Amino acid sequence: MTPTQEAVERGTVDLSALDRSWAPPQGLLGWFRQVNHQNIGKRYIVTAFIFFILGGIEALLMRLQLAQPQNRLLNPDLYNQIFTTHGSTMMFLFAVPVMEGMGVYLVPMMVGTRNVAFPRLNAFGYYMYLFGGLFLYAGVFLHIGPDAGWFAYTPLSGPLYDPGKRTDFWAQMITFTEMSALVVAVELIVTIMKMRAPGMSLNRIPMFVWAMFIQSFMVMFAMPAVMACSGMLLFDRSVGTHFFNPAEGGDPMLWQHIFWFFGHPEVYIIFVPALGMISHIVETFSRRPILGYTALVLSQIATGFIGFGLWVHHMFATGLPQLGESFFTAASMMIAIPTGVQIFCWIATIWTGRPTLKIPLLYIAGFIAIFVIGGLSGVMIASVPLDLQVHDTFFIVAHFHYVLIGGAVVPLLGGIYFWFPKMTGRMMNDAVGTLSFWLTFIGFNITFFPMHILGLHGMPRRVYTYLPQTGWGDLNLLATCGAFILAIGFIVFVLNALSASQNGPAAGSNPWGSSNIEWSTPSPPPHYNFANIPVIRGREPMWTDPEPPVVTGLDDSRREVLVTNTLDAEPEHRYILPGPTIWPFLLAVTTTIGFIGTVFQMWWGVWGAALSFIPLVGWFWPRERPRPDLLESGCGSGGIE
C-alpha cells in the first residue's frame, strides 16, 4: 500500500481537493502559466540537455578540425566562433542550468514541501534562461556568434578589436542567464531555510539540499560580478565609457579580476551540486548511513568560501605582484583539503558498507577516478612556475575537462540515472546503462588524456590549426577518435533515457531502497508531492522511520504549505502559494524586448522597463481570496490566488 492510499484510508487528507488545488493548467496557454516546481525543474533539465547536445556538436567540429595538421574544415573565424560558443554554452546554458534544474525539481521534494517558495519567480527564471539561450544561438546562426572566448578578455572583446555585435550578443546572453540563476538561488535558499518539513533540523538536512544551499549562496555573491562586468563591457562597446580602455585611464586587467571573481566560484557552482548527488548515491548503494555527515557538510561550506579566494590563479601569467601570486597559490592548494576529506568520506562509506555496483555507483566510481586525476593536475598548475609553462596550452584544456566533466557531468549522469525512476516512474535499462558508462569513461580518457601530453609539448589553446612539423598530429587524431566514442556514450545515455521514459519497467516508489523522503512519494510524484507532509525524526527517515507521523490541518482546498523556522524546522505559520499565472511569461517577454533592444540602442532599456511595468503590476495585483466562511462550507475553492 502506498503512503498516499494509507493517508486516504486514515482520512487525514482530502485527495481530490489537493488534486484540484495543485492541478497544472491545461492546454497550450496552460504551458505558459505553469508554476509547479516539478514541471519547471524538468524544463530546465531538458532544455539544458538540448544545449548540451549543441555544445557537443561544436566540440566535435573542433575535434574534426584539429584531427590533422593544416586541416581546412573550418576557417579561423568560424573556429573562433565555435570555441567561444562551445565554452559559453557548456558553462552558462548547460552546466549551471542543469544543476539548477535538478535543484528546482528535487529540493522541495527532499525537504518535504509542495513547491518552491516563489513559484512565479521560478517560472520567470526559466523563461529568461530559455530566451537568453535562444538569443545567443540566433546570433550564432546569423554568423554573428561571439568570437572572443567564453571569458571575453578585454581589449580583444572591446570596441576597438571586436567591432560589430558579436560580443554584445555574448554579454547580453550573460545578463539573461545570470538573472535566471540568481532567482533560482534566492528561491532555493528561502525554500531550504523556511519550508523544511517539521523536525528536519539543520543536522538532518539531506546532503543534496546542503549542496544546493551552499551553491545558491555562491551564486548570490558570484553572479553579480559577471553581471556587473558584462554590463560595463556593453557600455564600453555601445555608449563609449572607458572601463576597460587604457587610453582614458581604464584597465583591461579590471575585466580579468571581476570576471574571474565570478569565474572561479562558477566552477564550484557547477561542482558542489554534483557533490551532493554523489553522497546520496554512495549512501544508497553502500546500504549504510553516509560516513562523516558533519565533515562532508563542513567541507562543502569550506569549499564555498575558499572558492572565492582563488580567482587570481587564472591570471598568473599577467605579471601580478609575487606576494599576490603566493597567496593565491596557497589558497589553490588549500581547496584540495576539503575536496580530499569528501573523497575519503565516500571511499570509507563504500568500504564499510555492503556496496552493490548498480549503474549510478558505477558513475561515481568513474567520477572518483577522473576527478582525482583532474585534481592532481590542478595542484600542479596551482604552482606559479608550472602554470607559467603550461599557461594557454592544451594541458589546461585537459585539466579543466577532467574536473568539469569528471567532477560534474559524470556524477550528474549518475544522478539522473538515480532519480530518473522518481521523475518518470520508470527504470532505465541497466545493460544499456553499463554500455553508455563505459563508452563515456573510455571515450573521455582517450579524448582528454592525450591533451596533457600535447600541452606539455607546447600546443597552444584556441588555435585553429598547427603545422605538421610539430608532431602533434597523432595525439590529436587519437583525441578526435576519443571524442566520437565519448559522443556515442552520451547519445546512448540520451536514447536510453528517452526509450525508458516511454517503455521502461515501472519503478515503484523506492526502487533503490534509498533513505530520504522524496522516495516515500509515488513515482512520478503527484503535483502536490506529498499527500501528507511527513514529520522528520532522523537523518535517514526511510530506513529508520518508514511510518512517520504527519502534518495535519493544512487547507487542501488551496495551495497551502507549512513555513518552519530555520534552525530546528519548528512550525511557524501556514503560507499560501500562488497558482498558475501568465504574468511571469509576459514579464520575461517584455524584459527580453528590453535586453535585446539594448544591444542595438541603449534607449531600449527604458522602453523595456516601461513595457515591463504592465506585467509587473499584473503580477503583484492582489486577487480576491476565498473568504473563510465560504471555505468552511466548501464552496470557496475557486478563487485561489
Added chain:
Amino acid sequence: MTAEGNINVAPLPTIGFGSRAPLWWGQVYMMCIEGTIFVILVASYFFVRIGFTHWPPPSVIPPALGLPTFNILLLLASVIPMYLAGEAALKGERGKVIVNMMLNIVMALGFLFIRLIEFNRFSFKWTTDIYGSFVWIIVGLHTMHAIADTVQSMVVLLIVLLKRVDEKQLLGIKIDGLYWYFVVGTWVPLYLLVYVYPNLQK
C-alpha cells in the same frame, strides 16, 4: 503511520511577518545581490584609482557638494514616513498608511528631481574619461533603484487605495519599506565615494 506525534497546524496563522515571512527573506537576498553589484563597482573604482597620482584626473572638476548634500538629507528624511507607514499598517490604520505613503512618494519624487539636476551639473560625461564613466554608472545605477522603488511604492499605494487592506497587503507595505531602506542605505557610502572623496583629494 501512527496518529501519535502528528502535528496539527490548523491553529497557526496564514501569514508571518519579519524574518518569519519567506517574502521578507526573498527581499533580503535580492538586496544582497544588488549590494554585491555596488560593492564590485566600488572595488573597481578603487582598483582603477590606484593607477592615478591625482584623483580625480586634473582635467576634471569634481561635482560641488551643496546640492547633493541637501539631497541626501532629503533622502534620509524620507525614511521616516516610510517607517511610520509600516507601523500604521501593522496596527491596521489605513488613513495613516495612505498619508505616510504619499509623503514618502512626494519626497522620493523630490529626490529624483534634484538628482536630475545633479546629473545636469556634472562637468563631465561618461565618455570624458574613466572617472566620468565610474561616476555616471554608480549614480546611474543607484538612480535606477530609486526610480524602481518609487514606482513600486506608487503601486502599493494604489492597491491600498483601491482594495481592502488585508494581511497580505500589510506585508507588501513592509517589504516595500525594507527596499526603500536599502535604496537610502546604499546611497550613504556611495555619496561619500562620489561627492565627498574626490573633494577631499584636492
